[in-house]
Amino acid sequence: MPMSTDSQRVDQPATLATTIYVRLKADILTTRLEPGRKLQSRFLMEQYNVGQTPLREALNRLTTEEFVVGMEQRGFYVKEVSKEELQELTKTRCWVEGLALRESMQNATQTWEEALLVAHHRLDRTPRSLKPDTFEDNPDWERVHRAFHATLIGLCGSRPLLGFCEQLADRLYRYRMMSIAKAYPARKVGAEHSDILQAVLARDSEQAVRLLQQHYQRTADVIYSDLDGLLA
Amino acid sequence: MPMSTDSQRVDQPATLATTIYVRLKADILTTRLEPGRKLQSRFLMEQYNVGQTPLREALNRLTTEEFVVGMEQRGFYVKEVSKEELQELTKTRCWVEGLALRESMQNATQTWEEALLVAHHRLDRTPRSLKPDTFEDNPDWERVHRAFHATLIGLCGSRPLLGFCEQLADRLYRYRMMSIAKAYPARKVGAEHSDILQAVLARDSEQAVRLLQQHYQRTADVIYSDLDGLLA
DNA sequence: TAAAGCAAAAATTTATAAATAATTGTGCGA
């Protein structure tokens, strides 16, 4: 069974603990496991068909990432959401990605600009919803959307910063999931992405950063008002 | 030890997993567990007198924080150090704490300025080394030093950002530990801290940020040259 | 009668020990 090619696929989740970690994280971010929910080991064990140990290891990882809150001797809970956190996360993302985009543009290469163009093109031709009228999340869109934003800041030259940005994106994704059905298809996010691309290709850092921050702020504003109903 | 523990789970009763997590983290950051070392469960179990489960949970937490690297089915290792990472971490810290300090100063209050003054005073009167001639790390100094820097950016208004800064501080602390004995007492860090304080009290953001970044960059420069010998 | 204080039981989390699965190292034979 263990072929020589297997040892090279180190990034594949080979352990149960990693598998369950990935699944739990996905379920929390999509709010299939809703904010504040208690994560009882019994429930999770039958839900995901795993033993206690790998489950516990997954929960411990998620705890340091703040997707799960662990109360000593009292079990684990899905991290709560709040309007305050939404604002803090958005503000932080605007600051940090603004910084990262500026740096990235300073290190701009032709290859990078081309990669960005391609990423935007993919985003542009991927439908937001699987159905034209009612909203049904298209996982492909999420993927290419994230790829576009990751490419924007990808040349900033700091892996720690990129990791932090990714975490912010994850944490905000959950908020986006909570109110996405309502906001569709009111907003013209396509245009916003195009504008950002234009500014980057024109090498106008100030404009690009401003547009990117505006993009994040607008997203947050829509969610913010929805959250009134969702948290009441 | 100026180690940071998860504020949420530090309540009253500590589980074994948390205890061992804190101890392991401290031992990694002080390089008592040296970079690259393999963390065999057998060894750690007798070293720290705990079972496999809490140990494993601690290692899993440290993995998401990047203090430990987990190779699927092949065990855990203390994260390696490198000159590249030292530079990236320093660059990132300069960017992010520069940002945070600017924000903090914009939100400045009298209470904050007073707290900063006190923090600096404590730092000023705490000796760097326990012995006057040879260097022996004074844990009190580490504590008040970190408190001073934390106060500087404490009013930035973003808990996620503060958390990220804390992580950067932890990761750089390990590099500092590796070369600290040599650099002592060549540098006048006391003066650097005073200068930063003065600029903040004078409400000169530009100057304060520049001095803070210079402070981090100088620290990194000293370590960088030492690292040649330590990694060769 | 209602409320508060205990005590025991139930449920749940945490830890230990045993079993299973995977990887690494070694020696034999081609």
Added chain:
DNA sequence: TCGCACAATTATTTATAAATTTTTGCTTTA
């Protein structure tokens, strides 16, 4: 020297036991 099988080591998971918190129900008291 290379490849293969086999043994030894190590990591992962399951199963079991211990410790802790929460619930429940009884008793006492105002």
